[in-house]
Amino acid sequence: MRFVVLVYQDERVWLEADDAARERWTAQHAAFDAGLRDAGVDLVATEVLHGVDAATTFRRRGDDVTLTDGPFAPTAEQLGGLYVLDAPDLDAVTGTLGLLPEYTLEVRPVAAL
């Protein structure tokens, strides 16, 4: 079944990181990719998003449309990227997420419509 993994992190952590930290994260992402293969999980798609400074929020109420700059919800941890995974079950997904850097990850199964 398919799962979307939403990756949340405090953007400042990324912006203020030194080269050593970035290298460590890169290695962790590589380990994650390998871990997915070992767990029999297919990486269907993945995207990394620009920061919330680049976000636009669109709201419509009846005929009124407002565009505002910035994210939908102004929280410390923001959506920074996502994975679409095809996995046998939730355990196969959560079993590999520990290989990633310390993000907060929300796992949502894709509804079969």
Added chain:
Amino acid sequence: MSDPAAGTDGADVDAALAAAWRAHWSHLVALLVGQFASPDLAEDGVADAFEAAARTWPRSGVPDNPGAWLLTTARRRVLDRLRSRAVHRRKEPLLIVDEQLRAVAAQTQDPGAHVPDDQLRLVLTCCHPALAVADRVALTLRFVVGLRTQDVARLQLVQHTAMSARLTRAKRRLATAGIAFTVPPPERLDERMDAVTTVLYLLFTAGYQPSDAPGGLRVDLADEAIRLTRELDRLLPGRADLRALLALMLLQHSRRDTRLDAAGALVLLPDQDRTRWHHDEIAQAVDLLGTVPPGDGRAEEYRLQALAAAEHATAARPQDTRWDVVAARYAELEARTGSPVVRLARAVAVAEGAGPEAGLRLLDGLDADLAHHHRLPAVRGELLLRAGRAAEAAAELERALGLAPAGAEQDHLRQRLADARTPG
């Protein structure tokens, strides 16, 4: 088929339905979850089958093989639902051969024989770490044991409506979150054990809190809990939590034949015939406890409870009970858990050793935590009665009566209430 004429006796059919529920519910749910990978659908199918049985058995008689009848019916209902919803996940065509049905039904027809691992898988699935702890317990009691929602609510000390909502939410989550119906590998089994042992102990306790079983105890629930615990102990040898829990259950279960008298009335610990306790089980439990070192967390809680139970089980006569040791174990347990129910047990032990007034003092401040728990006013009433404060005792016992489940406990409370109102 049995004689249809006999089937018209409503009491017979009710008894057959109740027996079938106890014997087959969890096996049927487990089998259907295994086949259709949907707990909700499985439970609905089994519920449909029992509903169909309640409608047709009075007319056509109780079938010779109720389990097979229920399985066939439940499976057809699940398939009907799948067809009508068009959410069928499997690739095979929907052809169920009667031959196959009979083969699977045969597995459910063997009470006491080998129970398929399906049931264990069901327990572990219900105890998945992605579910809230309270939901894990509720789901297991509902799915694996087939307890009614109101009984699950009573065991968890919450209101029926709240439990109903929780179960609905938890079932939806179980069905959609991607939780697998499998036994996880050993390294991932650990994280589920606290929930699993909690559930097993609640299941065991359920056997001793009957609300509707005539004649009182649902020994089968306690047997089932012990069986599942042994099974897990076999799967995960040497775990302190399972060992200590198994010892605790065996010690409490060893008194099963003496808890009620012939008339179904509650017999208190000091009045029980100790020669009729199962001393082989007591010995086994004491041996098991000997292999569990002092530890931490849940394992230590079970160990302390088991040590307290062992004090009772190994005292030859009631007056030989080392109440100070029992009270000390409960004090340790209370320090670890802060549990009001443990405090209640400690108060009883202290009252036995140091007199009712000392016990009563320990009950102060428990009312908010145990508002809907009949045991608190029951214990308080008992201790007040022993302290010679009959009027206060009567008020407490009346309150307990209003909260206690029908049956042996209510009968006992009524008896004590009569004692409290008898001048002298």
